[in-house]
Amino acid sequence: xxxxxxxxxxxxxxxxxxxxxxxxxxxxxxxxxxxxxxxxxxxxxxxxxxxxxxxxxxxxxxxxxxxxxxxxxxxxxxxxxxxxxxxxx
Amino acid sequence: xxxxxxxxxxxxxxxxxxxxxxxxxxxxxxxxxxxxxxxxxxxxxxxxxxxxxxxxxxxxxxxxxxxxxxxxxxxxxxxxxxxxxxxxxxxxxxxxxxxxxxxxxxxxxxxxxxxxxxxxxxxxxxxxxxxxxxxxxxxxxxxxxxxxxxxxxxxxxxxxxxxxxxxxxxxxxxxxxxxxxxxxxxxxxxxxxxxxxxxxxxxxxxxxxxxxxxxxxxxxxxxxxxxxxxxxxxxxxxxxxxxxxxxxxxxxxxxxxxxxxxxxxxxxxxxxxxxxxxxxxxxxxxxxxxxxxxxxxxxxxxxxxxxxxxxxxxxxxxxxxxxxxxxxxxxxxxxxxxxxxxxxxxxxxxxxxxxxxxxxxxxxxxxxxxxxxxxxxxxxxxxxxxxxxxxxxxxxxxxxxxxxxxxxxxxxxxxxxxxxxxxxxxxxxxxxxxxxxxxxxxxxxxxxxxxxxxxxxxxxxxxxxxxxxxxxxxxxxxxxxxxxxxxxxxxxxxxxxxxxxxxxxxxxxxxxxxxxxxxxxxxxxxxxxxxxxxxxxxxxxxxxxxxxxxxxxxxxxxxxxxxxxxxxxxxxxxxxxxxxxxxxxxxxxxxxxxxxxxxxxxxxxxxxxxxxxxxxxxxxxxxxxxxxxxxxxxxxxxxxxxxxxxxxxxxxxxxxxxxxxxxxxxxxxxxxxxxxxxxxxxxxxxxxxxxxxxxxxxxxxxxxxxxxxxxxxxxxxxxxxxxxxxxxxxxxxxxxxxxxxxxxxxxxxxxxxxxxxxxxxxxxxxxxxxxxxxxxxxxxxxxxxxxxxxxxxxxxxxxxxxxxxxxxxxxxxxxxxxxxxxxxxxxxxxxxxxxxxxxxxxxxxxxxxxxxxxxxxxxxxxxxxxxxxxxxxxxxxxxxxxx
Numbered sequence: 019x020x021x022x023x024x025x026x027x028x029x030x031x032x033x034x035x036x037x038x039x040x041x042x043x044x045x046x047x048x049x050x051x052x053x054x055x056x057x058x059x060x061x062x063x064x065x066x067x068x069x070x071x072x073x074x075x076x077x078x079x080x081x082x083x084x085x086x087x088x089x090x091x092x093x094x095x096x097x098x099x100x101x102x103x104x105x106x107x
Numbered sequence: 108x109x110x111x112x113x114x115x116x117x118x119x120x121x122x123x124x125x126x127x128x129x130x131x132x133x134x135x136x137x138x139x140x141x142x143x144x145x146x147x148x149x150x151x152x153x154x155x156x157x158x159x160x161x162x163x164x165x166x167x168x169x170x171x172x173x174x175x176x177x178x179x180x181x182x183x184x185x186x187x188x189x190x191x192x193x194x195x196x197x198x199x200x201x202x203x204x205x206x207x208x209x210x211x212x213x214x215x216x217x218x219x220x221x222x223x224x225x226x227x228x229x230x231x232x233x234x235x236x237x238x239x240x241x242x243x244x245x246x247x248x249x250x251x252x253x254x255x256x257x258x259x260x261x262x263x264x265x266x267x268x269x270x271x272x273x274x275x276x277x278x279x280x281x282x283x284x285x286x287x288x289x290x291x292x293x294x295x296x297x298x299x300x301x302x303x304x305x306x307x308x309x310x311x312x313x314x315x316x317x318x319x320x321x322x323x324x325x326x327x328x329x330x331x332x333x334x335x336x337x338x339x340x341x342x343x344x345x346x347x348x349x350x351x352x353x354x355x356x357x358x359x360x361x362x363x364x365x366x367x368x369x370x371x372x373x374x375x376x377x378x379x380x381x382x383x384x385x386x387x388x389x390x391x392x393x394x395x396x397x398x399x400x401x402x403x404x405x406x407x408x409x410x411x412x413x414x415x416x417x418x419x420x421x422x423x424x425x426x427x428x429x430x431x432x433x434x435x436x437x438x439x440x441x442x443x444x445x446x447x448x449x450x451x452x453x454x455x456x457x458x459x460x461x462x463x464x465x466x467x468x469x470x471x472x473x474x475x476x477x478x479x480x481x482x483x484x485x486x487x488x489x490x491x492x493x494x495x496x497x498x499x500x501x502x503x504x505x506x507x508x509x510x511x512x513x514x515x516x517x518x519x520x521x522x523x524x525x526x527x528x529x530x531x532x533x534x535x536x537x538x539x540x541x542x543x544x545x546x547x548x549x550x551x552x553x554x555x556x557x558x559x560x561x562x563x564x565x566x567x568x569x570x571x572x573x574x575x576x577x578x579x580x581x582x583x584x585x586x587x588x589x590x591x592x593x594x595x596x597x598x599x600x601x602x603x604x605x606x607x608x609x610x611x612x613x614x615x616x617x618x619x620x621x622x623x624x625x626x627x628x629x630x631x632x633x634x635x636x637x638x639x640x641x642x643x644x645x646x647x648x649x650x651x652x653x654x655x656x657x658x659x660x661x662x663x664x665x666x667x668x669x670x671x672x673x674x675x676x677x678x679x680x681x682x683x684x685x686x687x688x689x690x691x692x693x694x695x696x697x698x699x700x701x702x703x704x705x706x707x708x709x710x711x712x713x714x715x716x717x718x719x720x721x722x723x724x725x726x727x728x729x730x731x732x733x734x735x736x737x738x739x740x741x742x743x744x745x746x747x748x749x750x751x752x753x754x755x756x757x758x759x760x761x762x763x764x765x766x767x768x769x770x771x772x773x774x775x776x777x778x779x780x781x782x783x784x785x786x787x788x789x790x791x792x793x794x795x796x797x798x799x800x801x802x803x804x805x806x807x808x809x810x811x812x813x814x815x816x817x818x819x820x821x822x823x824x825x826x827x828x829x830x831x832x833x834x835x836x837x838x839x840x841x842x843x844x845x846x847x848x849x850x851x852x853x854x855x856x857x858x859x860x861x862x863x864x865x866x867x868x869x870x871x872x873x874x875x876x877x878x879x880x881x882x883x884x885x886x887x888x889x890x891x892x893x894x895x896x897x898x899x900x901x902x903x904x905x906x907x908x909x910x911x912x913x914x915x916x917x918x919x920x921x922x923x924x925x926x927x928x929x930x931x932x933x934x935x936x937x938x939x940x941x942x943x944x945x946x947x948x949x950x951x952x953x954x955x956x957x958x959x960x961x962x963x964x965x966x967x968x969x970x971x972x973x974x975x976x977x978x979x980x981x982x983x984x985x986x987x988x989x990x
Contacts, residue, residue, distance in 0.1 A: 021328030021343060032343070034251075039747065046711075048895060055895060059712045074743040080760070082743070082750055091482070092327040 022087070025097035026079050039072030041065065042084060066090055070102070110180040113190075119176040120382070122290065126152060126159050126172035127381035129182070135366045135443060137161065137171060139187040141235065141570065142541035143200040146191075146442050148366025150538070152373035153291070154284065154607070155354055157539040157571040160235060161185065167236030168571070168608060172373075175286055185236040235571070247610075248338050249617030254280035254315070256512045257331055257344035259322045259476060261288040263297065263498055264489025265350030266304035267505030268512065272348070273313035275513035280342065281308065282320040282333055284607075293379020293404045300498055322351070324604025325479040334609055339616030346484050346512035349477055350505060353470040353490030357538075357576035358392070359531035361437035364538055367444030371467025375401040378408035386410050386463035390447050391427065392435050394418035395495060398467020402426045405465065413461050416449050418469075431457070436531070438464060469528065470495040471579065475606035478599075486511050530583035537577040539570020544584060551588045557596040558582045568600055571608055626671035627766050627829035637849060643736030645672040648849040655944060658855055660846035661815055662945055665772035667836050668848050670821065671829065674719070674738025675761040676745070679728035682754035687721065687729060689752065690745060692875065692884040692891050698723040703797055703810060707883050708733070708741065709893030713874045713900055717741055718865050720812060722797045730797075730808065730823075734865060738762050748892065766829035770836060771819035771856075773990070774843040779820055781839045787820070794989040803828075803835040815856035816981050818990040855941045858950055859981035861911045868909060868938040868952050874900050878909045907935060908960035911976040912968070913943075913950045920949040921968045928967045929959050937968055943980065949973075950980050 023030040046058040063069075066089055073083050086096035096102035109116040112129060119128040126149055129137070136146040137159045147158040152172045159171040162183050171182070187194035256272040258265045261283035273279045285291050289301035308314045317333075320340065324332040329347055333340040355370045367386065369377070371393070377383045389410045391402040399415065403426055406412045412427035416435060423430045437448035439458065446460040472494045477487055488508035489501040496504065530536075535543050542565050555564040558581050567581045568574035574581075582597035589596045605614075624645045632639075632648045639646045648669060651657060660666040678687065687695040691706040698704055700723045708717040717737040722730040733741045742760050749756055770778060779787055785800040787809070792798055797810040805828045813819030824832060837845060854864070863869060863878055874897060875884050884897060914921075920942045927935040940951035955966055955975070962977040977983070 021326060021330040021341075037743070039743070045751065046895070048890065050895075052899065055899065059896065072747070074747070076739070076743065080742065080746075082746055 022092045022094050024073055024075070024083055024085055024094065025099075026075060026081070026083065028079065031075065031078055033073070035075060035077040036073040036083075037076045039074050039082065042070040042072060068095060068102075068104075108178045110176055110178070110182055112182045113184070117182075119178070123176040123381060124172055125161065125163065125169075125174045125176050125180070125182055127377060127383050128176045129171065130377060130385075131383045136184075136191050137366075138184055139191055139194045139197070140364070140541045141186070141539060144187060144194050144197040145200055145364060145541070146194070146197075146366055147364060147538065148443070149369065149377065150373060151354065151370045151576075152376045153354060153370075155572060155575045156357075156370075157235075160571065162236055165239045165242055166610070167238050170608075173284065244615075245612050246619055247612045247616040249620065250338050250340050252280060252340055252342045254278050254342065254344050256280070256346050256348065256509070257282070257342050258348045258350060258509070259283075259331070260350035260352055260489070260491070261285070261301075261305065261308075261316065261318070262350060262352055262489060262501070263300050263304065264352075264491070264496075264501040264505035264508070265348065266301065266308050267502045268348040268350060268486075268488055268509030269308055269314050270304065270311065271506040271509030272513040273308075273311045273509075275510060277313065277513045279314045279509075280317060280344070281314060282317045282322060282340075282342075284319070284321045286318050288316070288318070291376050291380050293375040293401075295379070295400055295404070296498060298380075300502070304502075321607045322476055323607050323609055325476060325483065325485070326604075327483065329480070329483040329485065332604065334607070334613045339613050345515060346486070347480060348486050348488055348505075348508045348512050349480060349491050350488045350508070351473045351476050351491045353472050353494045354575065355398075355466065355468040356471050356528065357580060358435070358466045358468045359534040359536060359544060359580060360435055361448075361531075361533045362440065363438060363531070363534040365438050365440050365444045366442070367440070367462050368438060368464045368466065371395075371398040371401040371465045374463065374465035375404040378410065379404040382408070384409045386461075388413045388461045389463035389465060390414050390416060390435075390449075390459055390461045391465045391467060392416045392418075393421050393423055393467045394469050395467055396421055397470070397495075398465070399423045399426055401465055401467050405463070410463060414449070414459050435464065435466070471528075473575075474578075475573070475575070475602055478602050479604060479606070484515075528579055528583060530580045530587070536580050536584065537565070537567040537570065539572050539577075540566040542567045542577075547581065547584050548588060551585065556585060556589055556592075558585050558598060558600050561585060562600045573606060574600065574602065624672070624763075626669055627826045628669045628671065628768075628833050631830060631833055632669065632847070635847065637847075640850065642672060642850075644739065645735055647672055647735065648847075650849040650851045651847055654849070654851045654855075657846045657848035657852040658944055660844065661772045661817060661848055661852065661856055663773065664843040665770065665774040665778050665840050665845050666848040666852075667833075667840070667845060668769050668771070668853055669767075669833075670769050671766045671826070672735040672738075673762070673767055674733035674735070674741060675765050675767070675823065676731045676733070676742070677728060677759040677761055678731060678756060679759075680754075680756040683727065683729060683756050686749065686752070686754045686756045687731075688888060689891050690748065691721065692888075692893065692897075694885050694888065695721060695723075695729075700725045701796055701798070703795055703812065705812075705883065706731075707875060707880065708737075708744075709875070709891075709897070711893055711896060713893040713896035714871060715865055715869050715873050715875060715878070716744075720810070722808070722810060736866070764826055765823050766826045766832070767821060767823045768829075768833065768836065769813075769815075769819055769821045771813055771815050771817045772843075773818060773987075774840075775818045775820055776990075778836065778840050778843065778845070782835055789990065803832055805832060813988045814860065814862050815853060816860040816979070816985075817856075817987050819988065854939070855943065858939050858941050858952070859943050859945065859979070861952070861976070861979040863909065863952065864939070873909075874905070876900060877905045877907065904957050906956060907954045908957045909938070909952055910955050910960045910962075911950065911978070911980065912937075912953050912966060912973040913946070913976055913980055914948050914968075914971060914973045916948040918949060918971055921951070921971065923951075925969045927953050927955055928970075929955070934959060934966065940968075946980055950976075 083098040086102040117132045138147045150156045150158045154170045154173040160168045161171045163169040184191040255277035256279045258269045258281045269279045269281045288305040292298040320335050322333045331342040378385045414429040415423040415427040433451035436450045439446040486508040488504040562568045568578045586593045586597040637648045640649045703722040719733040783802045800809045807822040807824040810821040925937040935954040937953045943950045964975045
């Protein structure tokens with residue numbers, strides 16, 4: 019039931035127009051050991067706090083956006099294209 | 108005007124709620140308590156207590172005091188046998204000692220066999236009402252609203268706030284539970300103030316008043332969830348003013364749950380707002396000056412006020428027959444109130460006979476909404492901010508709050524932390540779950556010492572009132588028992604939405620707001636009598652009424668199917684080959700223009716997520732199709748990978764702009780030759796090739812592929828030409844008695860060829876290895892999505908393998924999902940199963956442990972033998988589709 023807005027070239031759009039694409043994670047190295055590969059495939063950090071994450075604007079621009087959000091408050095700390103530095107909001 | 112109440116008519120008056128109408132008619136016991144089946148009567152009359160839950164027109168647990176009475180309603184009480192007035196289950200009340208708190212955890216452990224029986228009885232005796240299982244669910248709309256300022260509560264503070272915010276030029280939405288402002292307030296200064304403000308608000312074009320609307324939750328954003336009878340509202344204001352008021356505290360004393368005991372405002376509402384004579388003789392306990400007004404209201408309605416029992420600082424001079432400084436310590440009576448015991452401030456006790464006790468206790472904040480709004484742009488006003496506020500203060504606070512909300516001030520006003528207050532030593536803490544002070548104290552002795560633990564163990568605060576009456580009392584008892592650690596044991600319990608009871612339909616509002624996608628031919632299909640089914644967001648054609656006839660046409664003559672729902676993508680750009688090489692596990696780089704290849708799509712774990720075809724076009728672009736249900740998801744998936752890899756590729760989704768039909772059957776070429784002058788013979792347009800040809804005057808991308816196992820041409824062309832193309836094909840096919848075919852026929856045609864359907868035959872752990880599609884994977888490519896996982900998966904034999912199976916003619920076709928056994932042991936399951944008309948026996952696909960997945964082996968499906976096949980059952984060499 020969360021509600022916040024994501025900035026697109028067409029202005030701030032409500033999150034209900036987007037589908038969640040998960041947390042941004044470093045790509046898996048081709049020669050990563052099994053344990054690392056398994057973690058990469060099946061485990062998410064599921065952060066309670068500040069998280070960099072992807073959203074697909076499925077009912078709109080049909081593009082991906084990367085934002086920084088505090089998962090506890092749903093406050094967007096950095097909109098697409100913005101830099102996030104700790105403590106800024 | 109009347110309602111039907113348990114088989115008899117009860118007259119109703121304008122402005123009546125069910126509670127007021129029934130009470131006027133003489134109904135005193137409205138329900139039986141949850142556990143001990145004690146009689147319970149009207150108490151709060153504000154929707155906050157559990158006492159008046161009734162069944163209305165089949166809907167259970169309706170709060171009679173909040174439900175406007177309408178002519179013809181059928182109302183009955185619940186939770187009693189044989190009736191609420193003579194409830195045999197009240198016998199449980201005599202066995203308190205056998206049903207201690209935490210009873211569920213303690214009882215019935217031994218003997219074990221007895222527990223299921225006891226549980227069955229308990230389940231039937233407990234609970235609130237029986238829902239009608241045949242009741243058709245009502246679709247509730249979900250509506251989004253975007254006011255500048257949302258005001259919750261249309262009392263003095265709320266209306267003042269709304270007017271102030273509207274005067275500042277803001278669009279204001281006011282929501283209130285009542286059917287109109289002030290309707291539930293007894294005549295007096297408060298009602299006058301509300302009526303005046305309501306008239307001002309109604310005249311202001313910036314204010315939209317929404318009566319009959321309950322806020323049930325506040326979320327970040329902020330977003331306020333509210334319900335009406337017909338709608339669930341998602342309100343997205345910039346600022347919120349909470350003016351949801353306060354209520355009198357639930358007072359605890361011996362027998363404090365007897366019918367005849369009211370909250371002060373409740374009794375006043377019934378007498379003053381709804382014109383009901385509440386009783387003959389009343390005692391009013393006035394802890395506040397406001398409650399003295401309630402005594403006047405009762406007296407004015409014809410009830411004799413025998414005494415006003417005043418708390419410190421309350422002046423009741425001249426009101427009631429007597430005024431006694433003191434407090435109520437006990438109620439007398441068995442099934443209804445017959446008197447009260449007063450402990451005077453001097454320390455003596457005295458019994459006063461009465462049939463009504465109105466408890467005008469200290470006002471507490473209605474804490475639910477303020478606490479849910481913690482840290483959100485929200486301002487509190489009135490009793491919600493400072494309990495027990497005066498009218499003038501409420502108006503002033505409201506005006507300030509409205510102005511602040513309008514100014515968008517970053518005013519995050521958190522509610523005052525509510526403090527545990529006084530609490531009696533005997534009586535019911537919790538009316539919802541029937542828990543007494545003694546039982547709570549006993550639970551503390553057992554070690555459940557903090558409010559949060561007590562809540563879970565005793566279920567106090569977990570009933571319909573959601574802690575409105577009992578939360579602070581529970582904390583007070585914990586603090587009293589463990590004073591040394593007061594702060595810890597009495598920490599407030601967590602509140603969660605919904606703060607008002609809602610129906611399942613209201614929670615599911617909008618769940619059926621589907622986007623239903625149709626191909627341009629949809630109307631054509633319906634005109635031909637087609638039945639449909641969901642496929643992802645699409646409605647696809649299941650059959651035109653005679654699946655076998657559709658099937659026979661394809662196998663022996665010619666048929667046509669609308670495949671416009673397929674995901675269709677044009678990919679181009681400098682890096683397109685590199686991109687496709689990484690997206691697909693098969694090779695793409697060596698695909699010459701004019702050729703096509705079948706491709707799986709895998710996720711990073713090597714699991715098959717989709718399949719389709721890739722056509723290499725002239726000039727370096729590619730045309731890819733994916734499954735109907737996968738199109739939406741795969742577009743975002745491809746775009747995600749494109750960004751991850753930083754490749755320069757355009758992905759153009761042509762799913763909606765192109766129509767597609769597949770003409771299949773031995774006469775498919777004969778048919779198209781009638782509509783097309785381009786050479787489409789076997790030599791110039793062979794299998795697994797595509798060409799741009801003109802059919803019926805329209806340029807089409809024609810693809811020679813066929814999942815149905817016959818000569819087939821798939822035509823992709825602009826959606827605008829779909830209808831004329833469809834008509835032309837059907838007309839041209841008349842000489843072979845062409846039939847359009849649906850998914851039902853297509854599934855059998857595919858199954859006879861042993862082709863899998865992704866997500867019907869595969870699941871979330873199906874790798875290509877498990878479905879014997881090694882040929883579709885080229886592990887010698889540098890990289891593709893899922894490669895690393897597939898290499899790992901290859902290290903060991905998969906536990907199970909998908910195999911085609913067939914049965915002897917004459918055997919019944921097993922149901923999809925049937926169990927597969929080998930040697931009497933559970934082995935696997937059937938994923939697809941159909942009767943093959945051309946072969947004359949059932950065929951299908953099944954998961955079987957790899958050990959037994961050998962061609963020629965025998966498995967048992969639902970007790971009947973089936974033999975494992977090799978590949979396709981029909982035309983295994985593929986002669987027909989290459990024709």
